[in-house]
Amino acid sequence: MSYRDRGERRGGRSDRGDRGDRGDRGDRGDRNDRGGDREPTFRLNEKFESTEVEVKPTFESMGLREDLLRGIFNYGFEKPSAIQQRAILPIIKGKDTIAQAQSGTGKTATFSIGALQCIDVNVRSPQALILSPTRELAQQIQKVALALSEFMSVQVHACVGGKDLADDVKKLDSGVHLVSGTPGRVLDMITRKSLPTKNIKMLILDEADEMLSMGFQQQINDVYRYLPRATQIVLVSATLTQDVVTMTDKFMTNPTRILLKRDELTLDGIKQFFVSVEKEEWKFGTLCDIYDSLTITQAVIFCNTRKKVDMLTEKMREANFTVASMHGEMVQKEREEIMKSFRSGENRVLITTDILARGIDVQQVSLVINYDLPTDRENYIHRIGRSGRFGRKGVAINFVKSSDIRILRDIEQFYSTQIDEMPMNFADSIN
Numbered sequence: 001m002s003y004r005d006r007g008e009r010r011g012g013r014s015d016r017g018d019r020g021d022r023g024d025r026g027d028r029g030d031r032n033d034r035g036g037d038r039e040p041t042f043r044l045n046e047k048f049e050s051t052e053v054e055v056k057p058t059f060e061s062m063g064l065r066e067d068l069l070r071g072i073f074n075y076g077f078e079k080p081s082a083i084q085q086r087a088i089l090p091i092i093k094g095k096d097t098i099a100q101a102q103s104g105t106g107k108t109a110t111f112s113i114g115a116l117q118c119i120d121v122n123v124r125s126p127q128a129l130i131l132s133p134t135r136e137l138a139q140q141i142q143k144v145a146l147a148l149s150e151f152m153s154v155q156v157h158a159c160v161g162g163k164d165l166a167d168d169v170k171k172l173d174s175g176v177h178l179v180s181g182t183p184g185r186v187l188d189m190i191t192r193k194s195l196p197t198k199n200i201k202m203l204i205l206d207e208a209d210e211m212l213s214m215g216f217q218q219q220i221n222d223v224y225r226y227l228p229r230a231t232q233i234v235l236v237s238a239t240l241t242q243d244v245v246t247m248t249d250k251f252m253t254n255p256t257r258i259l260l261k262r263d264e265l266t267l268d269g270i271k272q273f274f275v276s277v278e279k280e281e282w283k284f285g286t287l288c289d290i291y292d293s294l295t296i297t298q299a300v301i302f303c304n305t306r307k308k309v310d311m312l313t314e315k316m317r318e319a320n321f322t323v324a325s326m327h328g329e330m331v332q333k334e335r336e337e338i339m340k341s342f343r344s345g346e347n348r349v350l351i352t353t354d355i356l357a358r359g360i361d362v363q364q365v366s367l368v369i370n371y372d373l374p375t376d377r378e379n380y381i382h383r384i385g386r387s388g389r390f391g392r393k394g395v396a397i398n399f400v401k402s403s404d405i406r407i408l409r410d411i412e413q414f415y416s417t418q419i420d421e422m423p424m425n426f427a428d429s430i431n
Contacts, residue, residue, distance in 0.1 A: 071151050097256045097257075114202075139336075142180045156176065157176040280401065300352060368394070368397070372399070
């Protein structure tokens, strides 16, 4: 069914049975309806400042349920990241929350922990809904939530396109507590009455800037209108665009605002090196020289173009090296199979573009190689955040031509970090 068809079906809302699930609240409308006239949350041209919040240095100090705490430690966490120390508590206290945080900061676990803490496992109905811009990210969030809730008997479902509708309906009918999905598929399931909304307490919008830039504004609005009026809103965004600001003003009431400073991004656990290469052609030989060290664990190699991913993959395979590759021109099913193989450890080296730099976590990755330095310095954290996740140690190696030195120094200054020349015994850094 097309989105237009769904819109026409929604036209006469008074005729919809599922609206009755929400009592006599009528059309949800804007959040502004809840509090009369009020000032907007903040304006784009104002300095976005964090709300003063209590910083919790340990997970134990957050008052989390024991079964969730057990899952957190079992997943591999030792201490909360900067965003987790600040944002988990406001979320579990039920406050509308804006978190400006990059990939690699532990943001997925932040809102997953917040959602899981608030779930009543005895109510077999969706209580938390997470919307994400891509299928891969929605499925990754499902995996994180399942891992964190291992000892909680929580049912988590990924509601994304490209899967059989009947499977979605069957799973939702069986009763799930948390749904992670893309806006279009989630809206479809709601309008089909397969995803009940009456018990939803929390809506989480992950990578809100990406969702809006990809044209999901109307679908997000439509999903929002089906939710109970008191639903808590948690919004996570790397950047605060005008569209994001408008959304926070429309959806949220007196939100807690948490801005993660650049120097608090999770570069601390990552050893960063560079390798000087005089010519582009020399990068391949350098990569081959260190290949044996790549397979000590799992590694991701970033290139700036799809063409170079294909070229490098072909050359590596011709030299009898085992690698996998992924980029945006591949069909969804192929990308999913590649990620499944990589997560399982069947493939240990993945060559990719920045499609993997946002939001995809492979827990075993401890080495990232920037075959090309990112053209946008803000993508550096997205890339090397693939290693050293959640406080684990990681290594990042940057291949640098003489013309790239300025970019490298710019990255160092931007993140207040130091990138040293790679030592001869760098393999010891990975172990």
